[in-house]
Structure formats: C-alpha cells, structure tokens
Amino acid sequence: MTSTSDPAASPAIVTAAVLVIGDEILSGRTKDQNIGFIADYLTAVGIDLTEVRIVPDVEDRIVEAVNALRGRYDYVFTTGGIGPTHDDITADAIAKAFGVSIDVDPRAVELMLARYQATDLTPARLRMARIPAGADLIPNAVSAAPGFRIGNVHVMAGVPKIMQSMMDAIGPTLAHGRPLLSETIEAGTGEGAIAEPFGAIAAANPDAILGSYPYFDGTRYGTRLVVRARDPERLKAVAAEVAAMVAALHARA
C-alpha cells in the first residue's frame, strides 16, 4: 500500500476500496449503479479498485467496514446515507469510526443557502450539513448538500447523478499510479478451448495480468481475453502473443 496525498508523487500503485451503504441495495429494490461508475473512473485515472463492500444502514456495520478499509487501502469511497432522513446515518458513523465529533458545519450551511431559502433549512435539511470535525467538504454541483473527505475516506451521495458530480470534484485531488492499460482479444470460442495456451502465456509473462471472461450471448458461448499491463510496450507484446494463439487455434479448427 502506498500512502500519499500529493497528486504529483505518482507512486507505482495506488489502491482504493468502495463502500456502498444502504438497505435498498441489499434488498434488491435499488440496483447499484455506482460501483461500476467508480470502478471505471478509478481505472481510467490509474487507481486500482481492490475491494468493494455493501453494508446495511446500521451504524456498527458502517463503522467496522470503514475502519477495515481505510487502514488497508490508499483511498476509500463511500456512497449513500447522507440525505436528510432518519435512516441517513453515514456522517455520524464516519465520525464515530474516526473518533471525532460531528455537528452542523457553517461551511456546509453556506453551500446549502445557495439552493435553499434560510426558512427552508429545516432541522431535517440541516442534518445534511452535519460534517465530522476536521473534514473537508466535497462540493455537490447537483443539489448543494455537500459530501466530505476525512483522512483517506471520501463520503459521497448515493444518487448516481450527485455521486458522479462529487467524483468529478474529487478526481483532481487524488494521487494515482501508472494506469493499468488493457487490450481485449475475442477468442471466438468457449473458455475450455483456450485455457491451456492462455495459461501458458500468463505464466510466461508475470508482469502482465491475463484474464478470461466467458459470456453467453443467448445462442453461444464466447470468451473475451483481456491483457492488462502498466507498460504500453509490454501490453502490446503480450496482446500480440494472445492474438497469435487465438489465430493458430482457429487455423487448426
């Protein structure tokens, strides 16, 4: 694990975890759209998403997960539970995880006054301005109530549109490693036929990550072979080996 808050430092590998908070995802009522977005975003900027957890709206479970993940990865990104209702307990749970106090934050109130009349800042809406002591705010371009960053933990909304605007605000502040580049080769066959030669290429090229992803398109099986490497030349070389292996296979068939 590499720890840095200086985006210029560019260590070789930067790791991250996502923590999705919400009963509605676990019950199936809401289908998560945030994990895939954050995964794409982090991959594009050269941060390796290494673990995801989804936990219910239960304080102890949030505290436990935040503390497990923030000690293990360079960054943690949470989604969900920062709205105005009684079941939005993420901010309080994060304060508890860090052992700091939490209160209505004047900076957050100011951001919210850009959208709400002062008379509309009801106690419920002011819940959204509760920020743990020592946290920085994450602006919300969509609906004003901010997220926040404390230590290496970034706390974002669960509504995808809002979460995405927060991720865009966070992006430039993040350290990132050399991006893991990838090339995909369609095998044109099921996994079984390519497993042996593909495994041999993987064994011979330990600096590349080779993955094989079977799919079923409704009538037949196919397999996407994915080569990942940080060095573009090595990526090209190993991907060429895989493409040659696939071509040889079909020539024989």
Add this chain to the structure above:
Amino acid sequence: MTSTSDPAASPAIVTAAVLVIGDEILSGRTKDQNIGFIADYLTAVGIDLTEVRIVPDVEDRIVEAVNALRGRYDYVFTTGGIGPTHDDITADAIAKAFGVSIDVDPRAVELMLARYQATDLTPARLRMARIPAGADLIPNAVSAAPGFRIGNVHVMAGVPKIMQSMMDAIGPTLAHGRPLLSETIEAGTGEGAIAEPFGAIAAANPDAILGSYPYFDGTRYGTRLVVRARDPERLKAVAAEVAAMVAALHARA
C-alpha cells in the same frame, strides 16, 4: 444468526452474504449483474441479504472473505472464478478456507460427460471438475460444469445465466424466515420535505423498517418511501400512516 440446514424449520430471520470474485468487476470492465439478482431472489424467499463483498482473483483475499462471511451469516453465495482458465482459483481458495483437500471429482466428471466427449475433457476443462472434499455438487443446467456447496457456502459461476440456473437449483434447499414484505409510497417531493414526519412514523413503529430513497429523473427530484415489515397487517397499517402523511403534506402545499 440462525443456523439450520432444515428448510422446514423456518426460523424468524435467516441471513446471507454474497461474495463476488473477479478482477473484471473491480476494473469496471464487466458490470456486475449478479448482486441485484441474488438480492431479489433472497428477498423473495425470506432470506435477508446482509453484506456483499467484491474481491479480486487473489487466493488470500478470497480465503479471508469466505472465512469472515461464513462465520457471520447463515449462508454465503459466491459468484465467479470456477471456469477452466488459470485465473479461476475459487474452488482451490474455498478448499483452503475450509482446510480440506481438493481434487477432480468423479461426480463432476460424470456431469460434464453429458456435454463433452471424453476426448474433449482436456486438463483445462477438468479443472472445472475440481471440487473440495465433502462438498455437494450444484447442477448447472446451462453448461454442465457444476458449482458446489460446502458447509454454508454456495459456490456458483459468474456468468449470469449459469449463476441463475444454479440459484434455482439451490433455492429449494435453503431455510428461510418470514419474508420481509414491503410497500412503496411515492412522496412526490424531495427528501427534505418529508424527513421529519417520516422519521416520526419510523420512531413510532420500531417493528417496521422505513427507508427513503431519493431519485432524480432528469428534471426533478422525487422520493420513494418504502415500508418493510414481516407482519402483513402491520405493513398495511404503517404504509397507511405514511400515505396519509404524504397526502397531508400535499394538501398543505
């Protein structure tokens, strides 16, 4: 936590965790479709999905997650990593987590011979017949290579079609509690306006779970208010309170 393998026992609450195994989900290349399916499935049969983790194709990480989850929940369901290629290491990791041996299982080979000619059972395809000692097989109606159950852990394929056929095979063997029933009331407004009266109803009805799920439809915010309870009469009563609260709010507006 309630532990039982007798479906007839019907304890009040049965819990489950899902463990998604695969670099391709963490890199964003593949968008997970299994978590939402399993969440819906378990909710429908009265099993509470209580935690989800996504981990990479790394043996130690799989072992750690399996052991953390199987001790904590009645059931664990894993997806991914049971194909024929070098990066399919789930079966070996599960054997390690349980401290049992693993080898090609004659029962699995027999199932695979229903689809493959004996001469096509290459060493790579035979990897799919590696089953930890003491496990029961989970049939695969789609592509023959089975999943397996060991202890309270159900190991399924990652391809959604195959995973779903395995889930259907597993379903009748599971103990389940009283299903958590739900009703949804559209608030017709953002969360801020309903947070206080909604929270008051939640506080007054501790036997129901009240959740509030804001959304943005492209032009405006709405909120789905969800009431969940195991008792149908209580569900009806609390949902009626919420509907009356929403009606009163709009009458005032």
